[in-house]
Amino acid sequence: MKTRALATGISVLALSLLAAGCAKDDTSTTTESGVKLVEGGTLTICTHLPYEPFEFTEGGEVVGFDPDVLKIAADAEGWDTKVVDISWETIVSGEALNTGQCDVAAGAMTITDEREAVMDFTDPYFEATQALMTKTGSGITSLEDLAGKTIAVQDATTGADYVKENAPKDAKIVTFEDSALMQQAVKTGKADAGVNDNGLLNYFVSQNDDVEVVTEFQTGESYGFSVKKGGNDELLSVINDAIASDDYDTVYEKWFGSAPE
Incomplete structure (x- = not known):
C-alpha cells in the first residue's frame, strides 16, 4: 500500500x-x-x-x-x-x-x-503476534527448520525474547539495533530468517516480493x-x-x- x-x-x-x-x-x-x-x-x-x-x-x-x-x-x-x-x-x-x-x-x-x-x-x-520471515521460496516454514541456521531479531523486542526461548539450540541468533537492519539481513541473505511483529513484517513483504512471511506465532500481545x-x-x-x-x-x-x- x-x-x-x-x-x-x-x-x-x-x-x-x-x-x-x-x-x-x-x-x-x-x-x-x-x-x-x-x-x-x-x-x-x-x-x-x-x-x-x-x-x-x-x-x-x-x-x-x-x-x-x-x-x-x-x-x-x-x-x-x-x-x-x-x-x-x-x-x-x-x-x-x-x-x-x-x-x-x-x-x-x-x-x-x-x-x-x-x-x-x-x-x-493493536493486537499483535510474532511472525517468521524468510526469502521467498526458501522452504523454511517453522522455527524448527532453522536448526544450524541464522535468525535475525531486533534488540530488546518481544520477538527477540521469543526466538531465544523457542529456537533450536544450534540456531545462530543475530541481533540488530533497529527493524530495518533486521529485515535487510533476511532480504540480502545475511540471515536465513527473521522474527518480529506481524504488522511490521507483513507490511515489509507487501513492498518486497523476494521475502515472505511463512508462519505466525500466537503470543497474545497487545500494543x-x-x-x-x-x-x-x-x-x-x-x-x-x-x-x-x-x-x-x-x-x-x-x-x-x-x-x-
Whole structure:
C-alpha cells in the first residue's frame, strides 16, 4: 500500500541535543484539563525509527500508524505534535519519560509486566503476534527448520525474547539495533530468517516480493502507548479517548487496508 505523508506539525528532534547535556529552559505546563506536557501546547512523542508502518520518516516528516493515532489525541486538545527519535532501550526502561524527554512513548510497544513496572500504559490499541520471515521460496516454514541456521531479531523486542526461548539450540541468533537492519539481513541473505511483529513484517513483504512471511506465532500481545509512571493519568485518558474514537478506525484502515475487527 502506498504510504501518505502525515499532516504538518510532526517533526524529528535530534537525540544529540539531549545527549549533549545542554541546559534547556523549563517549558513544561499543565493544561486546563490537568494534562502535564513537557512543552506547552505540544504533545512530545518518543519513538525509535524506523518501524514501518508504525513510525518512519518519509519526505522529512515522521509518518505512520502510531503518530497518526496520537495526532487524534493532540487535535482533540488543540496541541501540536513533535517526535523525538531515541534508542529503544531508553524508551522501554522508562528513562525517556522519567527525564522529561517526552510526554508519551510509542513504537508498536507490547505491554508487558516488566514495562508496566516502569511506565503507565494506555488501553491496548493493536493486537499483535510474532511472525517468521524468510526469502521467498526458501522452504523454511517453522522455527524448527532453522536448526544450524541464522535468525535475525531486533534488540530488546518481544520477538527477540521469543526466538531465544523457542529456537533450536544450534540456531545462530543475530541481533540488530533497529527493524530495518533486521529485515535487510533476511532480504540480502545475511540471515536465513527473521522474527518480529506481524504488522511490521507483513507490511515489509507487501513492498518486497523476494521475502515472505511463512508462519505466525500466537503470543497474545497487545500494543500500548506509555506515559510516566504515576505521573499523567489525565493524558492517558485523552489518548484512550482517541483509541476509542471513529477517527482511530479511519487511521487503522489507512495503514492496514481494512477497519479493525
